[in-house]
Amino acid sequence: MKPFARALIPALAAGALLQGCATPVGPVEVTRFHLPDTAMLGRGVIRVDPAPGQDGAGIEYRTYAAAIARELTRLGYAEAVPGGPAPSQIAVLSVDRETLAPQRRGSPVSVGVGGGTGSFGSGVGLGLGINLSGPPPAQVNTRLSVAIRDRVSNQNLWEGRAQFGVSAKAPLAQTSLGAAKMAQALFKSFPGNSGETIIVP
Numbered sequence: 798m799k800p801f802a803r804a805l806i807p808a809l810a811a812g813a814l815l816q817g818c819a820t821p822v823g824p825v826e827v828t829r830f831h832l833p834d835t836a837m838l839g840r841g842v843i844r845v846d847p848a849p850g851q852d853g854a855g856i857e858y859r860t861y862a863a864a865i866a867r868e869l870t871r872l873g874y875a876e877a878v879p880g881g882p883a884p885s886q887i888a889v890l891s892v893d894r895e896t897l898a899p900q901r902r903g904s905p906v907s908v909g910v911g912g913g914t915g916s917f918g919s920g921v922g923l924g925l926g927i928n929l930s931g932p933p934p935a936q937v938n939t940r941l942s943v944a945i946r947d948r949v950s951n952q953n954l955w956e957g958r959a960q961f962g963v964s965a966k967a968p969l970a971q972t973s974l975g976a977a978k979m980a981q982a983l984f985k986s987f988p989g990n991s992g993e994t995i996i997v998p
Contacts, residue, residue, distance in 0.1 A: 824961075825982035825997045829989035831955040838945065838955055838988050841885040843869055844877035848891035848942070860972045861892045864980035865943060872987050884948055891942040894972075896965060898935040935965035941979045959983040 831838070845862045847853035853862075865888060866876050877884040938960070945955040959979050963969045969978060982997035989995070 826960045828994045829957045831988045839873040843874040843886045844884040845888045861976045864976040868980045868984045887946045889944045893940040938962045957983045
């Protein structure tokens, strides 16, 4: 085997190992707003409805709606069911997901020439660098918004927004896992400090 080939194999193996292990996971950024009086929150019967423009029948929306409903139940609400008591509050849900595919910058092949002189003469070396890592992995960004409203007055009692970015190759890019993580982060320490933005790992 030629010296160049022997030197190239370990470099390729190391690059593949690093690429396989890299699954960056971004934290969830959460902002909440609510009325000064929070006594009405966390009690009564509540229903999750899609915000205008949302496909309430879509699998993605239903996955997020189920995750939100689970968290609301955990907080003390009773989920509205057909034939049961009318809900006193409505949780209006909006979900927006987008996938960004960044492009690799620069040429995949680079050539460098170096020369030097010393006590034993001079020499010129040629260096060849090959970038086989490919473009960076795509990023999935998700924005989740929930407004809890009084059903009779239609007044917003509480509003929350969560943003989350993750590599498309990471497990949390899957809707089922990402929905649970975002719902938990959104209602962490509910109702939260009004107007405050927190970062949930």
